Amino acid sequence: MRNAPLRCPASAAAGTICVLLGALAGCAQNAAPPGATGPNASERPPAITPVAATAEPSAAAPAAAGGETVAIGACDGGAAVEVPSSLTGQPLADSLMDQWQRDHPEANWVAEQQERHALIPPADNSDLLKGDQGKDHAYGNYTERDILTWARETEKFVAEGSRIFHSADELGSTVAVSCDMCHPHAANTHPETYPKYQTQLGRVALLRDMIDWCIENPVRGEHLDPNGAKMRALEAYIQSQRKGVALNYGKH
């Protein structure tokens, strides 16, 4: 999963529609490969089919059903995906993820989702109160109250990010989608791999650039001020959920 670059594979040739599904550049073909359906295929949400397909048209194309549709952004200028505007929130996120998983049957998304289930506490700095790490230390004279304040303030900052991450309203979503619908507990966001080159952005991205891109695409919200309170909190939360993972910038 973490190795999958956010771009269409080189094998994506004419007849293959390169669409954005979720927060990534996925390459969807009209039909899911036979092996791509899981044991719970009957419970799957309806697949989303790209519009303007150049291969055989799919009967399941939601646009064909008529009614209002909303476009979910394309990768690298490829075809956008039209979904019924009535499809919002978790069902929309599920449909997008379902299609992405059909295109990436190798990705072990669920196992990674289950990896994290709660906010993770910040580092324990109580050793600064002990012996030569404490009062005699070069940076010494910290009190228990200092240590507590650092921890509480840091936790508060991270919790605020979690609140926004879980709130379609706070994210300004026009389709009632929040990040956790596809990234429970910030799974699969890989903050430790930034900065790295992102093809769909055409440049080296910081974590906040990718967060912003995800807000504008699957979440269909307004771009955030990169130094604004919301972006800072989102970044803090996502990083906090990867505590202990080694930094490895540039990793796909």
Ligand code: HEC
């Ligand atoms: C509809 C599902 C969906 C929603 C909603 C969504 N994402 Fe994603 N996101 C994905 C998928 C799929 C990927 C690609 C994962 C991969 O390639 O391994 C991805 C990739 C990412 C990445 C890059 C991960 C990496 O390995 O570099 C980040 C960061 C990210 N999302 C953050 C967010 C944030 C923040 C939000 C909310 C603002 C969000 N996503 C909303 C599905 C979603």
